[in-house]
Amino acid sequence: xxxxxxxxxxxxxxxxxxxxxxxxxxxxxxxxxxxxxxxxxxxxxxxxxxxxxxxxxxxxxxxxxxxxxxxxxxxxxxxxxxxxxxxxxxxxxxxxxxxxxxxx
Ligand SMILES: [Zn+2]
Numbered sequence: 001x002x003x004x005x006x007x008x009x010x011x012x013x014x015x016x017x018x019x020x021x022x023x024x025x026x027x028x029x030x031x032x033x034x035x036x037x038x039x040x041x042x043x044x045x046x047x048x049x050x051x052x053x054x055x056x057x058x059x060x061x062x063x064x065x066x067x068x069x070x071x072x073x074x075x076x077x078x079x080x081x082x083x084x085x086x087x088x089x090x091x092x093x094x095x096x097x098x099x100x101x102x103x104x
Contacts (some may be wrong), residue, residue, distance in 0.1 A: 006020075006028055009010055009086070009087035009090060010087050011085065011086055011087060012084070012085045013083070013084050013085075014046075014082065014085070015080055015082055016080065016081040016082055016083045016085055019081035020052040020081070021052065021053055021055075021078065021079060021080050021081065022050060022051070022052055022079045023050070023054065023055045023057075023058035023067075023076070023077075024049065024050040024051075024058070024076070024078070025048065025049050025050075025058050025061065025062045025074050025077075025094050026047075026048045026075045026076075026077070027045040027046070027047040027048065027065060027069070027073070027074055028045075028071075028074055028075055029045050029069070029071035029072070029073050030042035030043050030044060030045060031043045031044070031045055033067060041061070045069065047063065047069065047071070049061040049065075050090065052060060055078070058076070062074055066102065
C-alpha cells in the first residue's frame with residue numbers, strides 16, 4: 001500500500017478593508033415581564049441599535065438600555081465583510097488578476 005500526500009494550497013480569508021463591519025444589538029426582553037421567548041403573551045420590547053465599525057458604541061448603547069429599561073437579555077449580530085485570496089501563483093490568482101484589471 002502506498003501513501004499519498006496531499007498538499008493543500010494556502011488560501012487566505014481576511015476582513016475587507018474597503019467595507020464596513022456592522023454591529024447590531026436587539027433586546028429580547030418583553031415589556032410585560034413575560035421573559036420566555038416562547039410565551040405568546042410576551043410583548044416584545046423592540047429596542048435595537050446598529051452601528052458601522054464601532055463595537056464599543058454598540059456595547060455602550062446596550063448598557064444604556066439596561067440602565068434605562070432594566071432589560072438584560074439581548075441578541076448581538078455582527079457582520080464582517082471578507083476577501084478571499086487564492087494562493088499566489090495559482091491559475092485562479094492569475095485569472096482573478098486579469099479580471100480585476102479588465103473591470104477597473
Ligand atoms: Zn428592552
